[in-house]
Amino acid sequence: MEEVAGTVLVGESFDPVSGRVIVEDGHIAAIEEADTESTDIVLPALVNAHTHLGDSVAKEAGVGLSLDEAVAPPNSLKHRRLAAADTEELVAAMRRTLRFMHRTGTARCLDFRESGPAGARALRDAGEGLDIDPFIFGSGGASVLDIADGYGASGANDDDFAEERTAAAAQDVPFAIHAGEPDATDIYPALDLDPDLLVHMVHAEDEHLDRAADQGVPIAVCPRANTVLSVGKPPIRELLDHTTVALGSDNVMLNPPSMLREMAYTAKQFDVTAREVLGMATRAGADAAGLDTGVIEPGKRADLLVVDGDSDNLAGTADPVRAVVRRATGLDVKRVVR
Known part of the structure; x- marks a missing residue:
């Protein structure tokens, strides 16, 4: 005791x-x-509802670039850096980021892990023996679910993720997808997949919010990263009025994944109360992944x-x-x- x-x-x-x-x-x-x-x-303990820990091999590399230039698959600077990093380098870099997150109060993070089964396995190795536990949203095809905790899709305009959505449902694990980051064109296609979590929703409009509410889909927002990439500000007040909203830090290459920094920025830049922000940084992210914390x-x-x-x-x-x-x-x- x-x-x-x-x-x-x-x-x-x-x-x-x-x-x-x-x-x-x-x-x-x-x-x-x-x-x-x-x-x-x-x-x-804080729950970071959206990270890209693989970006640990490219810190600060995306500053000053557009969204597509910095992080969009498959040819962005991020993906070139990931392709150039060997497994040992990648695991070591992600492990250091996990240690930083733990020291700044985070116990769990929901990570979109690139590079298929090998990428998911690398993150498992990075977290081995640490007191912070990454929840892995794998990518690169349904077979990643043999290793990952759920599926994380890049965006509905990038590919047809029907097979991966079906596989996630069959295995009773969450399916998450980016939507509404550069513009609103991929929001309806993402909602058509009946996701368990939407990420970003910067350009969500009233009809998108109503549908997300009707479907009961939680949303993870990443306001600091959206600012760095100049894609706009998520309508956090309106999102909170419609559904559960969680807070994430997004790409490690853009910002340190400190939820304390993310909370302070959100509380000071948006029409939200401190209690709402703390809920976004704790129970909302946990609930989105079915975590008992x-x-x-x-x-x-x-x-x-x-x-x-x-x-x-x-x-x-x-x-x-x-x-x-x-x-x-x-x-x-x-x-x-x-």
Whole structure:
């Protein structure tokens, strides 16, 4: 048994409770209200709802390029760098990125892994023995599902993914797809595939949002990456009003995959509350992949982030939720409990 004490952000509304989380056998056994001398803030460990960890071999390479030039398959700078990297180099680079993510508060990430079964296997190897667990959306044909946790499609205008969608459904694993990043032309074709997760939706219009709501499709947004690639700003307020919205950092080549940075940017640039942003960065991403984490309540997996509420950066803040979302940095992270 382990006790994690401090101001605990409890439940889906992240209510601050002075007390401790009781952890047994990797799960939350109880939350006990009690006076505590700890100034720590205890919240769900962060879930990055969209990454491309293979980009770890091309950090900063895409800055100043268009979307197609930087990341579009098959001939973008990203894909050329991936093709040039040998497996050992790729695994080592992704492993370092995973370690960085863990140190900045992330316990799970939903990764779109290129390069078919070999690419999925490389990410499995990169995560071996680490305290952060990548959920792998594989690509390159249905056979990748023998290794991956789900299927991640590049976009409905790039290929016909009907076979991969059918295979994912048959194996009861999620099917995710990019949509609405450069423009809106691929949104309806993506929705026609009845996906379990849409990524980006920058150019979603009212009719797209209504259909996503009708189908109950969650959406992962990546606002910092959208800014770097100059594709626009996702309509996060409207998306939240229609469906579940999760937060991701997207390509490692464009931005460091820090969910603390992503939360602060989102909270300050969009019409959203701090609690909404924290939900996007925790339970929404977990729910999208069917992960038993992302909220502090009895029975849930004990993936916890402990932040130093008395750090030089956070001391004196009045609202622990706002403090974590808008101010916290990797220097404020004390540990991630998994």
